[in-house]
Amino acid sequence: MKSLKSILAIALILTASHLFGQTNYVLNKDYKLTINGGSNLHDWTENVEKAAVNASVTWNSNGTFTLNGLTVVVYVQSIKSSEGGVMNGKTYKALKSDSYPTITFTLTAPLQVSQGGTTVVATGNLNIAGVTRGVTIHAKVNSTANNNITIEGAVPLRMSEFGIDPPNALFGALKVSNNVTIQFKTNLIKS
């Protein structure tokens, strides 16, 4: 009886999704997600090697679409530094990866995207190291061939806003800057 209910529920969700024209999207492998920061020694970059995106989109007949929901998950231990393994360890420790293995972003308001793409102001909740903050992101959203969607932009952040102490070394003489920028260039494809 339980399994019958589950099947009915799934069927209802699928039907409703189809009726309202929602399409689910996931992240294509060709994404680029970097964290750029500085220190009083030199600038540094970290690349995210494992991330996941789930998005739901409603397409309109005139080619415009609405991004109804978007969730981004970044796996902290897949972040690799340009400075090598030494900085990776500091990054994981600063981001408290043992307790909080992922960084997540959830869109909180739908986005209307006009035909041919547009620059949008997205609002959402960003969770880093167990602390959630509301953020506003300026991003370029575009639709490409096969109704794929590209999203490109940057998010400036302060580590301290998420309860993160910027790493330091050499008895405090070498300090990592509190300000970082997350840059992203993603290609979403139908799931």
Next chain:
Amino acid sequence: MKKIIFSGLIAGVVLLILSILGLYLNMLIFPDLAMQYFQPTFNEQSSRVMLYFIHPFIIAMALSWFWNRIKQILKGSFLTRGIEFGIIYALIATFPAMWLVFSSITVSLQMVATWFVLGLIQAIIAGLVCEKINP
């Protein structure tokens, strides 16, 4: 005794300034080496960091006592005696200590070499200060 303590304190202040300058010089001259201090071996965000800034006074007091014991056997000019004192200390104490550190902890040879040079410079400067105050 008063001279040993006084020259130790003055040398301690001088070595503290030198140690702080040394941190920034390290970053300027050896930026890649400075990055190695991000290794987990160096627990920078613990309360023990403050001990680093006390070490110049520990070493200066020891060197002041050592100077007082061997100053009679050091011959030559002001500079020669100070340098010789530094070399003696570095060879007897710093070099074997660095040898042990390199053999037991995962740190680069370059890093250990800079610690040896720092120990040598500290001893020479402490020697010169002690020589000035307690000739």
